[in-house]
Amino acid sequence: MSEAAIDINAIERELRQMWQEQATHPDAGGQAVIRALTLNLIVRAPDDGWAEQALAVAPALTAQHPNRTVIVIDRPGPATELQANAQALCTLANAGRTQVCGEQVTISARGAPAGQLASLVLPLLVPDLPVVLWAPGPQPFAQPLVQRLYRLCDRLIVDSTTFADPLRELAELAAFEQTANGAPAVSDLGWTRLTSWRELTAQFFDTRPFLPHLHRIDEIVIEYAAGNRPNPVAALLFVGWLASCLKWTPLEDAVGIEGETIQIYLRRPAVGVGPAAIRLVSVAIRPVDRAGVEGLARLALRAVDNQQAEFVVELTSDAGHACTRATIAGAHPIERTATIDRPALADLLNSELRLLSRDRTFAAALHLAGGLARRLALP
CATH class of the missing domain: 3.30.360 (Dihydrodipicolinate Reductase; domain 2)
Structure with a gap:
């Protein structure tokens, strides 16, 4: 799907069709497949490198936390370009056991305003499930998309090991966490590594x-x-x-x-x-x-x-x-x-x-x- 304005309804139809096909035609091993979503995960990837990392870890996250992952590749550019695709993410299951699957939507953007990207992401969130925003890379709080989305999230995850200006960005992270006061809760993968x-x-x-x-x-x-x-x-x-x-x-x-x-x-x-x-x-x-x-x-x-x-x-x-x-x-x-x-x-x-x-x-x-x-x- 590639156009100036992505059709959110078309993405939802594509996902529904995938699940209907899975229900009608199980995989070659005869395993039953169920859709099980426990949270929404939004990933703001600042470039293709971060997007590749997000795509690589998505199956492992689905195995423990079946979710709908929305990956937004947010690149700068002189003109607005938008592409989107959707797919099911399934964990490998032993023979005879039910396969648990989540969903992944990837929005590839170049030069898109933050407001436009946010308006694409929000309708894709599954209602009544927690929303987690993962914003890897430097200066997460300076990113317009993060500024627009964090208030709607239950948790914001950053990684202080990727900060470009570590002292200044650590001070910003501390100020943000204190102001947020748990809404959203803040996680730092740098802290988790400790x-x-x-x-x-x-x-x-x-x-x-x-x-x-x-x-x-x-x-x-x-x-x-x-x-x-x-x-x-x-x-x-x-x-x-x-x-x-x-x-x-x-x-x-x-x-x-x-x-x-x-x-x-x-x-x-x-x-x-x-x-x-x-x-x-x-x-x-x-x-x-x-x-x-x-x-x-x-x-x-x-x-x-x-x-x-x-x-x-x-x-x-x-x-x-x-x-x-x-x-x-x-x-x-x-x-x-x-x-x-x-x-x-x-x-x-x-x-x-x-x-x-x-x-x-x-x-x-x-x-x-x-x-x-x-x-x-x-x-």
Whole structure:
């Protein structure tokens, strides 16, 4: 279907016809096919590369969350060009089992105004089902189509690892999440990638002898893979998570960049001194050259208050694994090798699609990290 104005009714007729044919003529294996939709997923793809990724993960998303996916390839151009096609997406089922299918509509646009694209998307949404908008790529909040659609969505998914101006865009994301206040709920795939790092860090302090050191941390050093374009957002989100959980607060104006290293100071309650006493926590975030690594590469938490202790998580040369090491003064270091997940894009999205409401842990971490990013981005 290719014309200046896409016929939405024709797309719906095409989908109905596909289901009627499936009901009348099952596949060659004799498997029954059912249409099962649990949500609407809108994908705003800024170029063909992102569109290919969306098309590639769509079957895996349908397998866990049967849905109607509307992919909008939103390219700039001097003249308006629109194309659309529809298809069923079915998961492979074992012999004798029912095949569950979703639907996919792809709108390929060039030079189309955001209002026109939004008017095409809205009638394609299945009524009474949640609406999720996935907006990958840089500057998601600057995109006119995202600005028009997000108010109608239950969840907005972005990916901070793809930000072109990481500090500024992280600050924008934090401001958006706080203003939205869960309507829509906000997800960041960059945050989801931190799950293993947060779990390994928390596991140190599941051990009773180590727990007191958690409240005596004085120094944090985080190294992240520089790649082609340094992006410290994952490190800032990790700091935001730790600080928000432990009730640390940033020192006013104690944020800066020295060379390539981000330096931050936070205040924490002093242990065993008095309710008003505080100690400073210094945080250093710096890029390192690590071939084949994306995101965090190493983190170290150090306590020098009272008894010295250090807790380290570091990626090994064996892909998908990390070495964790706890060193307490006067005792032998305790080391182990742990699996650290590098989830595929489909796994990240499926994880976020399972969420039914605002992720308050993420919101608290993002609020603190966004405040730090805003100060760092100031000229």
